[in-house]
Amino acid sequence: MHTRTHAQPFPFNAAAVLNALERSIAQVDTGSYPPFNIIEDGENGFTIELAVAGFSEEQIKISLEKRVLTVEAETLEEDAERTFHHKGIAQRAFRRAFRLGEHVEVRSASMTNGLLVIKLERVVPEDEQPKRIEITRQ
Numbered sequence: 001m002h003t004r005t006h007a008q009p010f011p012f013n014a015a016a017v018l019n020a021l022e023r024s025i026a027q028v029d030t031g032s033y034p035p036f037n038i039i040e041d042g043e044n045g046f047t048i049e050l051a052v053a054g055f056s057e058e059q060i061k062i063s064l065e066k067r068v069l070t071v072e073a074e075t076l077e078e079d080a081e082r083t084f085h086h087k088g089i090a091q092r093a094f095r096r097a098f099r100l101g102e103h104v105e106v107r108s109a110s111m112t113n114g115l116l117v118i119k120l121e122r123v124v125p126e127d128e129q130p131k132r133i134e135i136t137r138q
Helices: 014-028 075-081
Strands: 036-040 045-051 060-065 066-071 096-097 104-112 115-122
Touching: 060 104, 066 115
Parallel strands: none
Antiparallel strands: 036 045, 045 115, 060 066, 066 096, 104 115
């Protein structure tokens, strides 16, 4: 996994949050299915994309507890009633967990054409944001 090593002027920046997300994801072992992307989306935004073709919105559960974002799905039993000559589309139960950095909030989740898209945003409280102190003449 690629880790960014930019020098940044402030302690709160998108690169630092993304690095924290990348390190955390490597630490949460939930298998390799479904495949996913993490995309930097502006200075404080991130998008997690999961390839979930074959699952409906009703089958997928997204939860957030103690800064751990979990995406999971169970398979339906209806396939037991069907006879497959070839089954190449994976539709097995899965669980993916992502540890979110401090002040990272889930903004939305949507699904289009088999791609689950979860939008995240880093919202730093006003009292923790860097401030510029103006110098005045006396």
